[in-house]
Amino acid sequence: MKLRIGSRESVLAVTQSQLVMEAIRAFDPSIELELVTMKTTGDKILDRTLDKVGGKGLFVRELDAALLEGRVDITVHSCKDLPMETDPRLPLAAFSKREDPRDALVLPAGKTELDPSLPIGCASRRRAIQLAALYPDMEVAPVRGNVQTRLRKLDEGQYSALVLASAGLKRLGLEGRIARYFTAEEIIPAAGQGILAVQTQAGENYPCLAAVADQDGTACALAERAFVRVLDGGCSSPVAAHGVVDGDTLILTGMDENGRRDRISGPVSEAEQLGEALARRIKEAAE
Numbered sequence: 308m309k310l311r312i313g314s315r316e317s318v319l320a321v322t323q324s325q326l327v328m329e330a331i332r333a334f335d336p337s338i339e340l341e342l343v344t345m346k347t348t349g350d351k352i353l354d355r356t357l358d359k360v361g362g363k364g365l366f367v368r369e370l371d372a373a374l375l376e377g378r379v380d381i382t383v384h385s386c387k388d389l390p391m392e393t394d395p396r397l398p399l400a401a402f403s404k405r406e407d408p409r410d411a412l413v414l415p416a417g418k419t420e421l422d423p424s425l426p427i428g429c430a431s432r433r434r435a436i437q438l439a440a441l442y443p444d445m446e447v448a449p450v451r452g453n454v455q456t457r458l459r460k461l462d463e464g465q466y467s468a469l470v471l472a473s474a475g476l477k478r479l480g481l482e483g484r485i486a487r488y489f490t491a492e493e494i495i496p497a498a499g500q501g502i503l504a505v506q507t508q509a510g511e512n513y514p515c516l517a518a519v520a521d522q523d524g525t526a527c528a529l530a531e532r533a534f535v536r537v538l539d540g541g542c543s544s545p546v547a548a549h550g551v552v553d554g555d556t557l558i559l560t561g562m563d564e565n566g567r568r569d570r571i572s573g574p575v576s577e578a579e580q581l582g583e584a585l586a587r588r589i590k591e592a593a594e
């Protein structure tokens with residue numbers, strides 16, 4: 308059997324797709340794996356922040372098309388880059404174990420503290436809103452591009468620091484650049500942060516994906532995505548959600564676009580309902 312894996316072409320995306328490929332290979336070494344990389348709209352438009360580009364799924368459209376047209380068999384995504392509503396023809400077949408979900412502060416090479424005359428760079432409104440509360444005296448400015456591009460801009464002296472997902476930095480072997488971790492209370496992560504999602508065509512069944520799927524990762528992804536879906540947030544909205552599994556209990560913290568936070572807990576088996584319930588509660592409190 309041969310499996311073609313569709314991926315964005317950034318170093319991080321390829322690294323993540325290779326993690327999925329390794330898990331599949333360990334499960335069944337006889338499966339022939341082929342990585343097919345492509346640029347997405349989000350990779351091509353680099354001069355604007357994503358909420359100005361508009362539209363949902365800027366990092367997935369081309370991969371969805373490849374899957375629908377049968378040019379690839381599965382696609383691998385950062386769960387947090389996926390729109391909350393996915394095409395029913397392209398179900399999410401597996402959610403991985405979660406890498407560190409926290410956001411992290413990265414300083415320019417050689418620096419040990421923030422330069423107050425330069426802005427903190429971050430790529431999402433979710434981070435910008437929460438950073439403004441943590442650093443009321445610092446300016447926060449947008450930064451675009453893949454992780455390597457952002458780090459180059461940082462080291463060239465355009466920013467006092469960047470806030471990036473520690474998951475991406477760790478997977479790229481750049482953990483050493485992390486100056487400070489933000490707890491999930493200081494900066495609530497994006498829904499799905501640190502989790503990989505594998506998408507297939509509806510009706511296809513790949514038993515090897517059992518080697519990728521993780522119970523806790525799945526529960527968190529479902530709860531966090533349900534929360535954001537009910538609040539009608541997309542991957543570029545500032546809505547944040549973070550689940551933690553403790554035994555049979557899922558504890559979900561969420562934040563709406565006005566920074567209102569709330570928390571809910573309940574059975575892991577009701578992950579999606581918990582996400583929806585928390586979102587409704589925050590909506591009612593806002594009315």
Ligand SMILES: NCc1[nH]cc(CCC(=O)O)c1CC(=O)O
Binds near residue numbers: 499
């Ligand atoms: N939007 C880009 C993106 N998508 C996923 C990650 C990191 C890996 C992850 O969170 O799963 C990143 C980089 C970042 O936010 O720093």
